[in-house]
Amino acid sequence: MHEWALAEAVATSLSRYIRDVGTSKIERLIIALGELQAIDREIFEFALSEIMRSSGIDVKSLELVTEEAVFKCNACGYEWRLKDLNIPEEIRESIHFLPEAVFAYVKCPRCGSPDFVIVKGRGLNIVGIEL
Amino acid sequence: MTYPLDPRLSVLPERLSRIRKVVVFTSSKGGVGKTLISATASLTLSRRGIRVGLLDIDVTNPTAHIVLGVDPSKVKPVEDRGIIPPEVYGVKFMSPVFFTEDRPTALRGESVSSAIREILSVTLWTGVDVLIIDTPPGVSDELLELVTNIRRFDAVVVTTPSILSIRSAMKLLDLISPKVSGVAINMVQGKSASEVTQLIKELKLPVYVLPYDPMVEQAIGNPQKMLATEFAREVDRQISSSIMSSLLNKDLNHQ
Ligand SMILES: Nc1ncnc2c1ncn2[C@@H]1O[C@H](COP(=O)(O)OP(=O)(O)OP(=O)(O)O)[C@@H](O)[C@H]1O
Ligand SMILES: [Mg+2]
Ligand SMILES: [Zn+2]
Numbered sequence: 001m002h003e004w005a006l007a008e009a010v011a012t013s014l015s016r017y018i019r020d021v022g023t024s025k026i027e028r029l030i031i032a033l034g035e036l037q038a039i040d041r042e043i044f045e046f047a048l049s050e051i052m053r054s055s056g057i058d059v060k061s062l063e064l065v066t067e068e069a070v071f072k073c074n075a076c077g078y079e080w081r082l083k084d085l086n087i088p089e090e091i092r093e094s095i096h097f098l099p100e101a102v103f104a105y106v107k108c109p110r111c112g113s114p115d116f117v118i119v120k121g122r123g124l125n126i127v128g129i130e131l
Numbered sequence: 132m133t134y135p136l137d138p139r140l141s142v143l144p145e146r147l148s149r150i151r152k153v154v155v156f157t158s159s160k161g162g163v164g165k166t167l168i169s170a171t172a173s174l175t176l177s178r179r180g181i182r183v184g185l186l187d188i189d190v191t192n193p194t195a196h197i198v199l200g201v202d203p204s205k206v207k208p209v210e211d212r213g214i215i216p217p218e219v220y221g222v223k224f225m226s227p228v229f230f231t232e233d234r235p236t237a238l239r240g241e242s243v244s245s246a247i248r249e250i251l252s253v254t255l256w257t258g259v260d261v262l263i264i265d266t267p268p269g270v271s272d273e274l275l276e277l278v279t280n281i282r283r284f285d286a287v288v289v290t291t292p293s294i295l296s297i298r299s300a301m302k303l304l305d306l307i308s309p310k311v312s313g314v315a316i317n318m319v320q321g322k323s324a325s326e327v328t329q330l331i332k333e334l335k336l337p338v339y340v341l342p343y344d345p346m347v348e349q350a351i352g353n354p355q356k357m358l359a360t361e362f363a364r365e366v367d368r369q370i371s372s373s374i375m376s377s378l379l380n381k382d383l384n385h386q
Contacts, residue, residue: 001210001211001212002210002211002212002213002214002253004212004213005142005212005213005214005252005253005255006138006252006253008142008145009138009139009141009142009252010138012138012141012142012145013136013137013138013140013141013142016136016141017136074239094229094230094231094232095230097208097210097214097229097230097253098227098230098231098246098249098250099245099249100190100227100236100238100242100243100245100246100249101227101230101231101236103231103236103237103238103242104230104231104232104234104235104236105234114235114237115237115239117239117242118242122245123249124138125138126136126138
């Protein structure tokens with residue numbers, strides 16, 4: 001369950017942010033979960049709520065949105081999505097731990113180049129905070 | 132202050148906060164022995180009873196597992212509120228190879244930095260007192276990621292006795308100078324080091340002189356055998372002992 005470590009990262013980052021602006025209340029918090037990292041939503045949400053509660057961060061509404069993973073080839077410009085790929089379970093597991101592991105297993109579906117970028121949907125991001 | 136902040140960077144200091152000493156082996160030129168020294172220093176520290184971790188941050192070409200004889204398709208880290216590195220000869224060992232399985236991995240700079248942040252922010256080094264970090268050669272994205280995001284570490288710059296390597300090492304020394312705790316001259320044969328030792332002595336840094344040892348090649352993948360080499364004896368006597376005494380000195384200072 002390394003979701004706990006990720007939740008801890010988000011909570012640490014938030015507590016620093018709200019300390020800097022001088023509040024302990026967040027009205028609305030929006031976190032994007034990149035599809036590539038395949039974070040277990042329930043565990044993550046539970047872990048984050050627990051950690052925030054114990055560190056005295058009061059969040060009224062927490063929204064977790066999934067961000068679709070999109071890749072783009074640096075060689076031919078082709079764009080594709082994670083769902084276009086057929087990645088075996090044990091490789092998904094490696095990518096779950098380290099999203100950049102995708103570069104070891106995936107090539108451009110059109111030209112076969114290993115040189116591509118993750119356009120979006122890599123991992124975890126704080127995308128909105130309303131105080 | 133703006134957001135989004137990269138949450139990984141916020142938690143990174145916390146992940147390393149209980150480690151008493153982080154030692155990073157770097158070099159300007161490739162193939163000078165960073166990986167061999169990192170792995171061997173870790174093994175000898177462990178033999179001395181120090182709780183040690185070894186982190187390979189060469190994302191596109193990790194090799195420390197080869198020196199330790201770790202098969203990444205068989206040995207895996209464990210997931211438990213973070214990622215717990217497997218133990219090899221008493222050394223807690225973490226490498227991107229556990230996730231890329233030694234397949235060729237084409238990463239550009241930004242992804243290299245991201246991979247390192249991810250590993251540093253989810254790896255739990257519980258119980259580790261000394262963390263050894265093996266880096267790729269040069270002023271790499273990997274090295275910059277460490278310099279920028281890890282506040283406290285000692286760097287040991289590795290070079291061969293060749294003037295080409297030394298000259299390059301000097302530039303690196305310049306760049307990260309406040310963090311450099313020593314210079315290792317590796318693969319020294321005969322008296323070839325005396326001249327360069329002189330050169331480096333002017334820097335007033337500790338210099339470790341490690342011999343060229345033909346037995347090293349056959350010991351790759353076999354820690355027992357590696358520990359028995361002349362090379363390992365010198366790594367232990369010069370590098371590991373100084374890491375160990377710096378821990379002891381810190382203890383004394385606290386009293
Ligand atoms: N003291 C030594 N005696 C004999 N061989 C050595 C010694 N040190 C290193 N070597 C050999 O030199 C080669 C390069 O060593 P190593 O891979 O540790 O260098 P590196 O600096 O980590 O390389 P890179 O920059 O590619 O990461 C290896 O084949 C290793 O076995
Ligand atoms: Mg190396
Ligand atoms: Zn392509």
